[in-house]
Amino acid sequence: MKITLIPLGEIAFSVMVELEKRTNRVFRCPVEIGEGFKVPNSAYDLQGDRCLASKLLDEIAGTGREREERVVGIIDVDLYAPGLNFVFGVADALRGVAVVSLSRLRQEYYGLAPQDGLFLERATKEIVHEIGHTLGLEHCDDPRCVMHFSNGLADTDWKGVGFCPHCSPKMEFML
Ligand SMILES: [Zn+2]
Ligand SMILES: [Zn+2]
Known part of the structure; x- marks a missing residue:
């Protein structure tokens, strides 16, 4: 397997590099930073502050991938899905793509002092x-397993x- 992380919109390169390293440490397979794309306006909701996760999955799948490749889009905008105001991330097993939002993973979002290590760990x-x-x-x-469902950041x-x-x-x- 090979994993490609792609920035959707502006994500600091230093953050992408850290996420690449940390993801590699878990899976021990090649992890690369791929070319991202600007989030299309059609992915935003009417207020323009959240993106429809499924729309982004379509866009990511549309960039094409190798058979054994998994492509994860990293975005700094809130994601939503039908019936869900906010989701941390969404995956499509059939197409081998996923999208993860960084927007609510920072301590600053909750009015707390920044903790970069914690932010990267959550991401x-x-x-x-x-x-x-x-x-x-x-x-x-298993609440300690990475596949445990996170209802909120306390679970994460x-x-x-x-x-x-x-x-x-x-x-x-x-x-
Ligand atoms: Zn488990
Ligand atoms: Zn899940």
């Missing part, structure tokens, strides 16, 4: 989680970046 967990979905993994009951912070002993063999089988 890595979201990326690994969505890649897990592209590999066919479902949500896991409680879980690890890695797969539990139950999910790990399934994930490795897919690699």
